[in-house]
Amino acid sequence: MSALKIMPLENLDIHPSTAKRNEQKAMSKKEDGYTPLPNFVCDEGYLAVLSGEAIKCLVLLNRHIKGFHEENKAIGESLILKLAGFKDKRTVRKAMSDLAKYNLVSITKTLGKATSYEVTFESRLSVEPVTSNDTGALKVVTSNAPTPVTSNDTRTSNIKCHSVKETIKETIKESDAQQNPVDEVLKIWQPDLHQINSWMQRSGLPKINQAQVEELLLEINPHYESKIHTGAVTTTQMYSNFVKWIKRDFKLTEKLMQQAEQNNAQNYQADIAKPESPRNAPVLLRKEYKGAK
Secondary structure (H helix, E strand, C coil), X not given: CCCCCCCCHHHCCCCHHHHHHHHHHHHHCCCCCCCCCCCHHHHCCHHHHCCHHHHHHHHHHHHHHHCCCCCCEECCHHHHHHHHCCCCHHHHHHHHHHHHHCCCEEEEEECCCCCEEEECHHHCCCHHHHHHCCCCCCCEEEECCCCCCCCCCCCCCCCCCXXXXXXXXXXXXXXXXXXXXXXXHHHHCCCCHHHHHHHHHHCCCCCCCHHXXXXXXXXXXXXXXXXXXXXXXXXXXXXXHHHHHHHHCHHHHXXXXXXXXXHHXXXXXXXXXXXXXXXXXXXXXXXXXXXXX
């Protein structure tokens, strides 16, 4: 009787999805992972001309695009805020503008979609010509074609990163905000200014005007839009959330306090400049005397 021949398991064909799961499990056992950052970032003077925020965005894009072996990736500004620790979306836009100025990244904005980024290290511009002929223009490619977003690939690192599900959620949230015009965003929740200021004063904050309220609503309304539409938050809770949103932002709170102090000082100076009312001045009465008959 001949001996039973055992074939090695690696020669067996398995489903691609199973192979990928096995690969991910194997990679998860590694202690450390990394995504290389090119030497030219340090060697060619980019550290000297790029802001700290721009460097953060460069590292983030390098990790999420080069690290996952992708050509480009759509990333919502809300996710970038969370990963980079920024407070304001304008910081993200300014940092990305600086990177695009040196052709380190290519930015594609598609109507109704999250902004797509591509790392373009090979076509980078040298530091000196850009700084000497800087026009401040942002090089952005606009397109109406959808940008495919591929799934996460964990072959390069097991560093804890946002899952595909969370990334998609952030991207959808960002896309919804981009689809809503300003007026539509302001209509999501329309608070009463008097009620807002009552809540503000009870929380130790100064009163604000309608323009300041609307500026804040452009950030608050998209954040709570789904909860407002589904009734998950009440009007009272939204007033509370509005105040909490302000108090969480120390710089914003400080700015409102300073504006309130300036307004109080201006009002005080205006009151001093007013002429004194003549109501306390003495009144002279003329007496008429009749002669004797």
